[in-house]
Structure formats: structure tokens, C-alpha cells
Amino acid sequence: MNKTKLHTFLPCDEIPDNCNFLLKKYQRGETFSNVNKETNYLVFCQEGEVHLTSNLxxxxxxxxxEIMFLPRMADCQGEIWKETHVVIHTFNNTLCHPENCILRFLYSHAKKRDEDKSGIYCCKLPAHKVIIFFMESISQYLTDGTGDLLLWHLKHKELIRLFSCYYSPEELQAFFHPMIGEVVPFKNxxxxxxxxxxDTQELADLCGYGVVTFRRIFKEEFGTSVYQWLLKKRSKHILYRLSFPYISFQEIIEEFNFTSPQQFNRFCKTNLGDSPTNLRKKHQSS
Structure with missing residues (x-):
């Protein structure tokens, strides 16, 4: 075969950051979340049922x-409805260019997309039997403790290669849409x-902006102030944690950096309309 033609069908040489495979088991009633918001998640469900909500x-x-893709901007939480076993693959491509991206296949087929559908994100796919076999081998490596970073890099490329072989360009464009369309925008x-x-200062620092410029761009992008947006997000996350009776108030206080139970109580009354105890009771009764 012509070398140039062969190269087109080989995985590219880029090595992903944060490349890892994990085997997780959850009991009914436990929670799932993509803890590291700065990396991509591929989650393959070997057995079980998970109810998920996300900003996407x-x-x-x-x-x-089924296999689910959660991009590195996603905020996703889930509740386990049946005992669940999953294989989780994390990876990240800080530079995502057509000429060297591991998802070169998707870029090479980008022109085949229907322009009216280019914005569609389909977060999950039924796993092809070849993907299932692949995940079973990963589970065995993890169970035996024989996996290492070099193996994970090879397996990552193999997995992407399998996606390109066993799914249509249209399916993959929708599945990986948040990543292939990413230009590291402000919202991300x-x-x-x-x-x-x-607070606003800390978020501006983390995003690499001066606070004045950050406030201005944030207002343009999100249509509200940084303070109000962060307050709404924090309230939403706290209310979600309160919905699980086995998460103690002290855990929530520590997670959200409240200085005392009294401060936590005042926050809930002011922003959520009632005390933590009553909010939890209302959720349980509903």
C-alpha cells in the first residue's frame, strides 16, 4: 500500500494529557460526577442504570x-438507580488541530456534516460489540493491576481508531461535537x-484575566454579573447535595467553604428560601 495513503488511516502521534482508565462500581443510591472539569470523560456502562443531569x-x-462522552467543560451529576459498573476513560487535548489531533478522522470528514445539524450534541451511543470487547480487556488490565501510562496511551489511540471504524462520521460528529468545535472559548x-x-477575583485569576476585563467579557457572554452567576451556581449545587440524605451537612459545609453551620444556615435561608433541614425534608417528601 502507498505510504501516504497508509498514513491517512493510522492514528496520529499526539499523546493526550490526563490519559487514564478507571474501573468503578457504584451501589444503588450512590452518586456519580465528573470530578475533574478540566478533562474529557468517556464513560462505558458495563451494567446498571444511572440517572444523569448536566449543564449540556x-x-x-x-x-x-452504552457509552457517554462528557467534554471538559461539562458539569454532570448522576444518581445510581441500579448497581452499576463503569469503565471511565479520561483524556485531554490542549491543542486540537486538524493536522495532529487524535480525532483526525473527524476533522477529515468535517465537510460531510449537514450545516443545519452541526451544532447537535448527542452525548451517548450504543456501544458496538467491538467497543464492548475493548472495554472488557481494559477491565481485565485494571483488575490485574497491569495497566500503566504507556499502555493507556496505546489503548487511547486504539479506542479512537475503533470509533472511526465502527461508527459513521455523522454519529461521531454529534458525539464529539463539544470537543471538535472547541477553540478554548471564554465560556469553556x-x-x-x-x-x-x-468569588469574582479568584475566577478571573483562574481564567487568566484581570478582574475588570473579566467582568466586562463575562457580562457580554453570560448576560449577568459574575457575582449573581456564581451565587446561582453555588445555590444549585448545594440544593442538589441536600437532596441526598446520606450526605451530611458538615460535608456540604466543608465542600463549599462555609465557616460555620450558622453561615451555612443563613445562606440557605437567604438563597434557597429555607433552612438546610427543611429543604432536605421537602425533597424527601416530594
Whole structure:
């Protein structure tokens, strides 16, 4: 075969950052989240059912035999409805150019997209039997403790190669849309870092902006002030944590950096309309 033609069908040489494979088991009632918001997640469900919510979609169910893509700006939480086993693959491409990206296949087919559908994000796919076999081998490596970074780099490229062989360009364009359309926009920076910021100054620093410029661009992009947006996000996350009775108030206080139970109580009454205890009772009764 001609060398030039052969090269077109080989995975590119780029090595992804944060490349790892994990085997996770969850019991009914436990929670799932993509803890590291700065990396991409591929989640393959070997068995079980997970109810998911995200800033990218309202509600989704992940069932056995399905694979989900959560890009590095996603804020996703899930509740385990049945005992669940998943293989999680994390990776990140800080530079995503057509000539050296591991998803070169997708870029080479970009012109085949229907322009009216170019913005569609389909977060999950039924796993082809070849992908299932691949994930079973990963599970075995993890169970045996024989996986290492070099192997994960090779397996990452193999997985991308399998995607390009067994799914149509249109399916993959929709599945990986948030990543292939990414030019590290301002919104992505904010969504990647806001969970680590307590105020506007900290978020501006994390995103690499001066606070005055950051406030101006933020207002243009989100249509509200940084303070109000962070307050709304924080309230939403706290209310979500309160919905799980096994998460103690002390854990929530520590997670969201409240200085005392009294401060936490005042925050809930002011921003959520009631005390933490009553909010939890209302959720349980509903």
C-alpha cells in the first residue's frame, strides 16, 4: 500500500494529557460526577442504570451497553438507580488541530456534516460489540493491576481508531461535537474553573484575566454579573447535595467553604428560601 495513503488511516502521534482508565462500581443510591472539569470523560456502562443531569443536557439515562462522552467543560451529576459498573476513560487535548489531533478522522470528514445539524450534541451511543470487547480487556488490565501510562496511551489511540471504524462520521460528529468545535472559548474557561472559585477575583485569576476585563467579557457572554452567576451556581449545587440524605451537612459545609453551620444556615435561608433541614425534608417528601 502507498505510504501516504497508509498514513491517512493510522492514528496520529499526539499523546493526550490526563490519559487514564478507571474501573468503578457504584451501589444503588450512590452518586456519580465528573470530578475533574478540566478533562474529557468517556464513560462505558458495563451494567446498571444511572440517572444523569448536566449543564449540556437536562436529563439522561445511561444504561448497560452504552457509552457517554462528557467534554471538559461539562458539569454532570448522576444518581445510581441500579448497581452499576463503569469503565471511565479520561483524556485531554490542549491543542486540537486538524493536522495532529487524535480525532483526525473527524476533522477529515468535517465537510460531510449537514450545516443545519452541526451544532447537535448527542452525548451517548450504543456501544458496538467491538467497543464492548475493548472495554472488557481494559477491565481485565485494571483488575490485574497491569495497566500503566504507556499502555493507556496505546489503548487511547486504539479506542479512537475503533470509533472511526465502527461508527459513521455523522454519529461521531454529534458525539464529539463539544470537543471538535472547541477553540478554548471564554465560556469553556469559566465552566472549567468556576467550581474552584469562591468569588469574582479568584475566577478571573483562574481564567487568566484581570478582574475588570473579566467582568466586562463575562457580562457580554453570560448576560449577568459574575457575582449573581456564581451565587446561582453555588445555590444549585448545594440544593442538589441536600437532596441526598446520606450526605451530611458538615460535608456540604466543608465542600463549599462555609465557616460555620450558622453561615451555612443563613445562606440557605437567604438563597434557597429555607433552612438546610427543611429543604432536605421537602425533597424527601416530594
Amino acid at each position: 443536557f437536562r436529563e439522561k439515562m445511561l444504561y448497560s451497553g 474557561l469559566v465552566l472549567s474553573h468556576y467550581m474552584k472559585a469562591n
